[in-house]
Amino acid sequence: MKMLSIKPEISRFEKFEEFASEFKIGQGDLVITHEFLFDEFMLPLKLEADFCFQEKYGGEPSDEMIDKISSEYKNEKCQRVFAIGGGSVIDIAKILVLKDVTNTLDVFEKKIPIIKDKELIVVPTTCGTGSEVTNISIAKIVSKETKMGLAVDELYPDYTAIIPELLLGLPFKYFAYSSIDALIHAVEAYVSPKANSFTELFSVKAIEMIIDGYVKIIEKGQEFRSEIIEDFLVASTFAGVAFGNAGVGAVHALSYPLGGKYGVPHGEANYQIFTGVFKVYNQKDPNGKIAKLNQLLADKLGVDNSEDIYDILETLLNKITTKKELRVYGMKEEEIDIFADGVIAGQQRLLANNYVELSRDEIAEIYRKLY
Numbered sequence: 465m466k467m468l469s470i471k472p473e474i475s476r477f478e479k480f481e482e483f484a485s486e487f488k489i490g491q492g493d494l495v496i497t498h499e500f501l502f503d504e505f506m507l508p509l510k511l512e513a514d515f516c517f518q519e520k521y522g523g524e525p526s527d528e529m530i531d532k533i534s535s536e537y538k539n540e541k542c543q544r545v546f547a548i549g550g551g552s553v554i555d556i557a558k559i560l561v562l563k564d565v566t567n568t569l570d571v572f573e574k575k576i577p578i579i580k581d582k583e584l585i586v587v588p589t590t591c592g593t594g595s596e597v598t599n600i601s602i603a604k605i606v607s608k609e610t611k612m613g614l615a616v617d618e619l620y621p622d623y624t625a626i627i628p629e630l631l632l633g634l635p636f637k638y639f640a641y642s643s644i645d646a647l648i649h650a651v652e653a654y655v656s657p658k659a660n661s662f663t664e665l666f667s668v669k670a671i672e673m674i675i676d677g678y679v680k681i682i683e684k685g686q687e688f689r690s691e692i693i694e695d696f697l698v699a700s701t702f703a704g705v706a707f708g709n710a711g712v713g714a715v716h717a718l719s720y721p722l723g724g725k726y727g728v729p730h731g732e733a734n735y736q737i738f739t740g741v742f743k744v745y746n747q748k749d750p751n752g753k754i755a756k757l758n759q760l761l762a763d764k765l766g767v768d769n770s771e772d773i774y775d776i777l778e779t780l781l782n783k784i785t786t787k788k789e790l791r792v793y794g795m796k797e798e799e800i801d802i803f804a805d806g807v808i809a810g811q812q813r814l815l816a817n818n819y820v821e822l823s824r825d826e827i828a829e830i831y832r833k834l835y
């Protein structure tokens with residue numbers, strides 16, 4: 465059984481300029497990024513690459529968006545794709561390194577052969593996705609009103625660079641949701657049946673670093689995050705290694721319909737579902753692997769390990785962001801059953817990583833409690 469794979473070579477640079485020079489960004493390169501990052505970090509360097517600003521094509525990636533970018537930036541001479549951005553930018557770039565992408569849905573449904581013919585270099589500019597070290601791309605499938613994941617080794621980045629300077633301008637809201645997503649990656653991977661002593665090492669360290677960081681930010685104020693942003697960036701990559709190998713489960717599975725139907729950003733949607741799922745896990749099998757997680761969380765939070773550890777964790781996380789009822793996002797009561805059926809039908813890839821099996825009715829009940 466495979467225990468751990470870390471594919472990309474990981475480097476760290478103090479400044480973006482040093483990275484651009486080391487990687488010789490220029491002709492034949494396609495850089496997927498955001499205009500505000502381009503203006504501040506890339507424009508002054510007069511790089512001769514092609515630049516694509518993801519936000520011009522919409523919010524989170526969809527199959528239609530990737531088709532559009534792919535047709536507009538078609539270049540036979542392109543040999544490398546750089547993803548310099550958050551999860552959306554990275555998800556798109558992972559598909560663009562594949563040969564002959566004209567219909568992204570066919571790629572996700574594996575109806576065409578998946579052949580990688582370009583190098584992929586990833587620089588995360590949020591501290592959540594972990595996508596810089598995984599072989600997974602997620603996109604909204606417009607015709608199906610949900611998100612799908614594609615996990616094949618051709619999607620592994622070849623190089624990853626950690627450049628803390630790029631995160632200094634990240635607004636608090638995005639910092640909060642991306643780092644909570646990273647925490648959820650680490651926690652879901654920790655209780656996954658695919659977890660092993662190697663992935664646990666990365667999960668535990670990520671959980672410790674993120675909670676320690678939150679405690680400091682709550683004590684010293686939001687601005688303090690810039691002083692410890694590298695800790696969050698590294699923790700997020702650690703969590704990526706953990707979930708890239710052990711997987712994420714029900715929290716991600718249940719959050720996808722919220723993202724697919726109501727456009728709730730990924731990290732925000734995950735946070736709405738997170739403790740609801742873990743409370744049910746805890747009720748169903750309190751003595752398995754989750755007992756170790758609960759003890760770890762209790763130690764970190766400085767409280768006694770008790771049944772309501774997830775309420776205590778939520779109290780801490782609510783000081784970083786806010787949890788809302790699902791109806792606030794526009795979800796309708798009749799969608800509780802529709803979403804539950806959709807998760808059972810479309811998210812078995814993720815549900816296989818659940819700590820304990822959740823039935824269709826248990827999934828509906830989780831939505832109902834959060835509704």
Ligand SMILES: [Fe+2]
Nearest residue numbers: 645649716730
């Ligand atoms: Fe995630």
